[in-house]
Amino acid sequence: xxxxxxxxxxxxxxxxxxxxxxxxxxxxxxxxxxxxxxxxxxxxxxxxxxxxxxxxxxxxxxxxxxxxxxxxxxxxxxxxxxxxxxxxxxxxxxxxxxxxxxxxxxxxxxxxxxxxxxxxxxxxxxxxxxxxxxxxxxxxxxxxxxxxxxxxxxxxxxxxxxxxxxxxxxxxxxxxxxxxxxxxxxxxxxxxxxxxxxxxxxxxxxxxxxxxxxxxxxxxxxxxxxxxxxxxxxxxxxxxxxxxxxxxxxxxxxxxxxxxxxxxxxxxxxxxxxxxxxxxxxxxxxxxxxxxxxxxxxxxxxxxxxxxxxxxxxxxxxxxxxxxxxxxxxx
Numbered sequence: 001x002x003x004x005x006x007x008x009x010x011x012x013x014x015x016x017x018x019x020x021x022x023x024x025x026x027x028x029x030x031x032x033x034x035x036x037x038x039x040x041x042x043x044x045x046x047x048x049x050x051x052x053x054x055x056x057x058x059x060x061x062x063x064x065x066x067x068x069x070x071x072x073x074x075x076x077x078x079x080x081x082x083x084x085x086x087x088x089x090x091x092x093x094x095x096x097x098x099x100x101x102x103x104x105x106x107x108x109x110x111x112x113x114x115x116x117x118x119x120x121x122x123x124x125x126x127x128x129x130x131x132x133x134x135x136x137x138x139x140x141x142x143x144x145x146x147x148x149x150x151x152x153x154x155x156x157x158x159x160x161x162x163x164x165x166x167x168x169x170x171x172x173x174x175x176x177x178x179x180x181x182x183x184x185x186x187x188x189x190x191x192x193x194x195x196x197x198x199x200x201x202x203x204x205x206x207x208x209x210x211x212x213x214x215x216x217x218x219x220x221x222x223x224x225x226x227x228x229x230x231x232x233x234x235x236x237x238x239x240x241x242x243x244x245x246x247x248x249x250x251x252x253x254x255x256x257x258x259x260x261x262x263x264x265x266x267x268x269x270x271x272x273x274x275x276x277x278x279x280x281x282x283x284x285x286x287x288x289x290x291x292x293x294x295x296x297x298x299x300x301x302x303x304x305x306x307x308x309x310x311x312x313x314x315x316x317x318x319x320x321x322x323x324x325x326x327x328x329x330x331x
Contacts, residue, residue, distance in 0.1 A: 007097050011106040012090070012120060034121035036087055042139035045083035049073045053130035057192075058173065063101045065192040066132075067108025072196045073215065074136035075116060076265040079201035080213040082146040083138030085118035093128030116198055146204065146211035146269065151229035155209060155270035157294040158279060160197050162241045163218060165190035167261025168249060177253055183245035194265040203282035204269060211269035217262040219308065225270065226296075226306035235294035237320070238313035259310075259320070270296055 038044045051070055053059060071088065078085050090109070113120060118136070169187030171177050179187060197213070204211065210225050218240065226233055240258045247254065271279050276292070283290035299306070310318040 007102065008125060011102045012123075034087070034089070036121065036137055038086075038139040039084070041141060043142050043145070045078055045081045045138040045140050045145070046135065047074055047077035047081075048133065048135040049077070051132040061192060063104040064108035067105040067110075068112050068193055070132045070134055071109055071112050071118070071136070072194050073265060074134045075112070075118065075196035075198055076194065076213040076215070078136060078138040079197045080146060080211045080267055080269075081138070081140055082144055082201045082205045082208075082211070083140040084202060085116045085136065085138045085198060087119045087121045088113070088134055088136040090120060090123035091125070091133045092123075093126050093131045095128070095130055116196075141205075144205040146201065146208055147228075148210050148212055148225050149228040151210035151225050151231055151270040151296050152272070153231060153296055153298040154273060155296040156273055156276065156279075156292050157222070157233060157235065157296065158208075158267075158269050158271060159214075159218075159241055159291050159293055160200055160267045160283070160288050161264075162243045162246070162289075163214065163259075163264045163266060164242050164246045164254060164257030164261050166194065166263035167191075167217075167257040168246055168253070170261075170263070171253070171257070177249060179245070179249065183248060186243065186245040191263060194263065196265060197267045197286075197288060199286040200267055200282065200288050203286050204267075204271075204279075207275050207278045207282055208269040208271045211267055214264040214266050214268050215262060217260040217264075218258065218268065219260045220262075222268060222308060223306060225268075226308070229296070230299060230306065232297045232299055232304070232307055232309065233294055234297065234309045234311060236313060236315075237310050237318060239291060239293045241289065241291040241293075255320070 036044075051057060051066075051073070057066060057069070070090075074088065075085055110120075165187050168177075168179070169184070169191035172179050172184050172187055201211070210229060212221055212224060214221050218235075222233060222235070225231075237255065237259065242254060242258050246257060249257075279290060310320045312318055
């Protein structure tokens, strides 16, 4: 039977490069603390996410996919800040130490970590209900960080990739709607294997002003930029990018998934209208489609609350009741 330390050594420490100094002078697994320094002239960017069984993933999820997603959702936060990944810690509780499960989970985790040269530098493990917590570290020049409070009136609102497939996949698994086998596979992959837009975040340095990753749905997440930047927004609902698979579902389902679905991990960002060519060039550079969906505007009075005005393609107002994902009141 695996002990705590044999588990760590076999599935995590050896692949992380335990107890050795890295080229930048930092120190990984093997001491009481890891030692980490940002790149010269840059600041550390730090983010933590927790994934809880039954809340963020199903019990029967593929452990390889879960390893990928656990790190991907954290790398997505770095992407939204325009930060380059550097290292991460992993703390988790396991109901049982299954060697097959741990092998698949660690393979999914380290495949993504190695792709982004992001080193595991520490963590903790214990017995308990399945719970995964990763803290990721990156670095970014202070003047190029994509902060939520940096949007300005007149900025365009952009979206990377497509939205809604992950929520569509959750709906299929819950039996809320149906899809053919090919579309269901597309939705499930989006739900279980999100791709962090790290390269895009780096390409947008010096072009975009404000950014965030869409983890809880466009309707809820965009409000965070509006609140921090003290602005309003107009969004063309019909312009929000969606996949061919999602377009085969009913229109009301499409809107629910794209606007309030969550788990997309695409970037939503603002940039000056004068930078449209630069934005598109950044998207081509990293081979990620970018779509302009709306505009930022100033509040008309101090009494006016930050809000999103939803419009159709003709510019007509839509009355939509939308709310992003809430971890304590999830649908």
